[in-house]
Amino acid sequence: MLRVSSAGKRSYGGESAPDRVRRRRSQLIDVALTAMAENRWRSATVAGLCVEAQLNKRYFYESFPDLDTLASAVIDEVSVEVGHAAVAAYVASIELPLADQARAAVDAVVDALGTDPRKALVLLGGVADSPTAHARRNDAMQGLTAILVGHARSVHGVELEDDSLASTAPAFVIGGTAQAILSWADGSASIDRARLVEDIALLWLALGESAAGIARARLEAAGQR
Known part of the structure; x- marks a missing residue:
């Protein structure tokens, strides 16, 4: 459910937009950490990491340029x-x-x-x-x-x-x-x-x-x- 907080910022399910960005960024860092630890980083792609993080590809670029x-x-x-x-x-x-x-x-x-x-x-x-x-x-x-x-x-x-x-x-x-x-x-x-x-x-x-x-x-x- 979409809500509007007292500060006028939209939130979804009680999670504000900045919180959602931080959560998605954390998800990407976590899957990247796994890929690096498993020695898969050289073959990693934006699309592949987003699949692992269960995120739309566009969310990658809200936090990282590359x-x-x-x-x-x-x-x-x-x-x-x-x-x-x-x-x-x-x-x-x-x-x-x-x-x-x-x-x-x-x-x-x-x-x-x-x-x-x-x-x-x-x-x-x-x-x-x-x-x-x-x-x-x-x-x-x-x-x-x-x-x-x-x-x-x-x-x-x-x-x-x-x-x-x-x-x-x-x-x-x-x-x-x-x-x-x-x-x-x-x-x-x-x-x-x-x-x-x-x-x-x-x-x-x-x-x-x-x-x-x-x-x-x-x-x-x-x-x-």
């Missing part, structure tokens, strides 16, 4: 979810010991990706897709690396901040973490979720402490010259 834009939206949505989860975990555990902070952050990231293996496959590079999506994924991973860089600097201080390891160590950690979660998500790593979180958190701590120690030794050696 398939590349849709692929970017999928990666953006997943990366934002993961980034927000990591930041929220850090904020909530900021008063706890460093080991608990690391464990909370890893747990949040694994939770965001592990509850839906499609997200891990798409964000962490487990499937082939378009050059545009590949570039967008790189941007997303750099954003997650920046989060880790910021936290490492706040924990380890100026020793690590002034050394090249301030850039290389977090990138190394993110890359290794991504591969570990991807291997777990696609079933190639026989490990339960709790052990995965614990192992990654311990590796984060070990590398962070080692990197800070190396940076400190380099600064001391430079000061003695």
Whole structure:
């Protein structure tokens, strides 16, 4: 039944026009996520995705001008979810010991990706897709690396901040973490979720402490010259 709200906007079945647009956009992102995770993206078409989403083809273009834009939206949505989860975990555990902070952050990231293996496959590079999506994924991973860089600097201080390891160590950690979660998500790593979180958190701590120690030794050696 068509209704008119007090604001003068038409609604259908209690759903406003903007809400319908958001719902249709969400449906398209969901089927695109599936197509990307199942390695079908290179053969995907607007018409085919609309059939999967049970939408008229014209509804695709109310939200996306082309398939590349849709692929970017999928990666953006997943990366934002993961980034927000990591930041929220850090904020909530900021008063706890460093080991608990690391464990909370890893747990949040694994939770965001592990509850839906499609997200891990798409964000962490487990499937082939378009050059545009590949570039967008790189941007997303750099954003997650920046989060880790910021936290490492706040924990380890100026020793690590002034050394090249301030850039290389977090990138190394993110890359290794991504591969570990991807291997777990696609079933190639026989490990339960709790052990995965614990192992990654311990590796984060070990590398962070080692990197800070190396940076400190380099600064001391430079000061003695």
